[in-house]
Amino acid sequence: MDWKAIANGPWLWVCAFISVAIGLYQSAYFLKKAVFILKNHANYTDKDIIKVVRGAVITAFGPIVAEIFVMIALVVTISPAFAFQREGIGVGSVFYELLMVENAATAIGETFGGEDFSIMGFAMVLLVANVSCIGWPLGAAFFTRKLGTIRDKISGGDISFLGVISICATLGVFGFYAAQRLIKGGGLMASVIGGMILAMFFFKLADWIHMPRLKEWALGLAMFGGMIIGKLVAG
Amino acid sequence: MNTQKSDINVDIFKNEYLEPVHKVGFWTSIGVSIAMLLPTIFLLVFFEVFPPTSAIWKGLLLGFTYSIPFFFIEPIAYYAIYGDAGNYMSMTSGNISNLRLPCAAVAQEVAGVQEGTRVGNLIATIGIAVSIILGVLGVFLGAIATGWISNFFSDWVKDAFSTYLLPAVFGAVFGQFTLRGWKYAPVALVLSIIPMFFNAPAYITIPIAVFGTIIFGRIAYTNWGWGKPKSFVTEELPDVEKA
Structure with missing residues (x-):
């Protein structure tokens, strides 16, 4: 067959x-x-x-x-x-x-x-x-309702701390994935650093020049810029 | 954009949004789980092919060794960012760190809303849903037009996308959130890098990085007032308890 x-x-x-x-x-x-x-x-x-x-x-x-x-x-x-x-x-x-x-x-x-x-x-x-x-969709089906309770326990129901949790969780997750590539050096490190600096620049630029629409493009431009920088560094 | 916006009444949010989301989320997640078994069932029914049990156990052991820790870690770590609907969608469609979270984050940034609020959850839902619909279209095109795609782009471009786009995405989202919480960023990086020097696997390092940074955030919030709002996301927050 x-x-x-x-x-x-x-x-x-x-x-x-x-x-x-x-x-x-x-x-x-x-x-x-x-x-x-x-x-x-x-x-x-x-x-x-x-x-x-x-x-x-x-x-x-x-x-x-x-x-x-x-x-x-x-x-x-x-x-x-x-x-x-x-x-x-x-x-x-x-x-x-x-x-x-x-x-x-x-x-x-x-x-x-x-x-x-x-x-x-x-x-x-x-x-x-x-x-x-299969654990991911099954887990979502049975435990998503409980996740709010877990989050509220961590935050103590404080809405402003919820914002801090989100920022810290995102930085933790992306800090991990970024660090994985940073320690490898070369083009991978360059693309992480390039993406990071460009994202910060474009988001700040949108505020400086009062052009909120630039924020729609900021991450997209930063990831393409970081990618090109990484490839150029790697040769 | 958000200057005349208001946050959503907690009862409306629960009754008109969360309840239907849980109902549809539960059944669609179960549906996707069952659909994942269809290829194996179809292969058995139509072609009478089924692998030997010993090989199945061995294969699943290898597979689960990698995936089981993430069944628990990912929803808990990501929930604070994208909320209930975001969790259902992300857990059934995957590509969370490279696609769902960046889209949710940009959507929230464009809308100028705070993560963790009810409006923030809804905006993240839009960002993730859009990324899934586009992703399915893109993957379908990729599946049927591989030859054309391969010929259309040079090796340089293909290598750039295959190898360097993902690190750039991670760096870019990290940079975006560094702007929102620059005091936490070095802590997140240090907590990520230290376990790597001890060759800790990802399912150990990710919780250390995520929950370690959250614990640091809690200490800083309680003791030094970091992150306590001077101005809120929305102009009026009538009953902003929790989403």
């Missing part, structure tokens, strides 16, 4: 579209709810909402293009349908997927991308990649 032919079959596209449809419905529903509440209970206008959406669109562009480039590995070695099934909705990070694919192939004694990769290896990849990440 040619595993590549099976992996490219319409059945896997059907599976992909089912999970993508659920994920898109969820996002569209939350988006609609949030816009409705903001417009009806917080005096937001369509113009205000469009500004927010535009900022998100500009920021999302770079990471999505990057994801497409990295997912080429999945498309080529497994199949386009598999790449879409895993990347559309599910877990998403291509780096995680590649790790799981490698784990699955190793577990059955085959080599991902190698001559010995068989239909059994493909079956393992489907199972391990999907089941290993």
Whole structure:
């Protein structure tokens, strides 16, 4: 049985579209709810909402293009349908997927991308990649209601401290990911530092020149600038 | 943009927003979980292929070793930033640090709202939802047009995107939040770097960095008044308890 032919079959596209449809419905529903509440209970206008959406669109562009480039590995070695099934909705990070694919192939004694990769290896990849990440959506289903309580316990119900928590949590998360690349030096370090300085510059510039619209572009410009600096330094 | 805005009444927020969000979030998260099992079920039903149990256990052990700690750490660490709807969406669609959080952060920055407030949660929801819809479109194009995409861009551009965009995203978001809390930024970096010198895995280092910085923030807030507001996000905050 040619595993590549099976992996490219319409059945896997059907599976992909089912999970993508659920994920898109969820996002569209939350988006609609949030816009409705903001417009009806917080005096937001369509113009205000469009500004927010535009900022998100500009920021999302770079990471999505990057994801497409990295997912080429999945498309080529497994199949386009598999790449879409895993990347559309599910877990998403291509780096995680590649790790799981490698784990699955190793577990059955085959080599991902190698001559010995068989239909059994493909079956393992489907199972391990999907089941290993099922804790995220299941956890969201059963524990999201509890997260507010945990956060309130940490903050003691103090709204201004909630802002501090958010800033500290974001700095902690991105401090970790930035530090991981900083200590490697070279182009990676340059792209982190470049992105950081450019983001700070563009956000400040928006305030200095009284041009709030620049903030919609700030992160997008900073990430492209940081990327180019990193690549130029690496040569 | 936010000068005439008001925060949302806590009852309206709970009844008209949070309740439906939890209801839809619960069922869609369950739906996505079930949908993740479909490829394996379809392969078994239509092609009668199912891997040996011993290999499954071995593969899942390898997979879960990496992912289980993050099932707990990520929602708790990120919740303060994006709220309930953001958690449902991020946990079902992934790409949190490289895509969801930056979009939520920019959306909040553009709107000029404070994280952790009810309005802040709603704005983050818009940012994340937009990133998911665009992400699905982008990934679909990527899946069906790989050959064209590969030929269209030079190797230099592909390498720049594959290797250097992600670090730049992390640096840029860190820079953005350094502007909002520059006193905490060195602490976050130091707490991230020290465990790395001891080769601590990510599931140890991330909680140290996140919760260590939050604890530092608490100490600074209580003892030195760091982060206590002089002016609030919104002009009027009628009953700003918690979101």
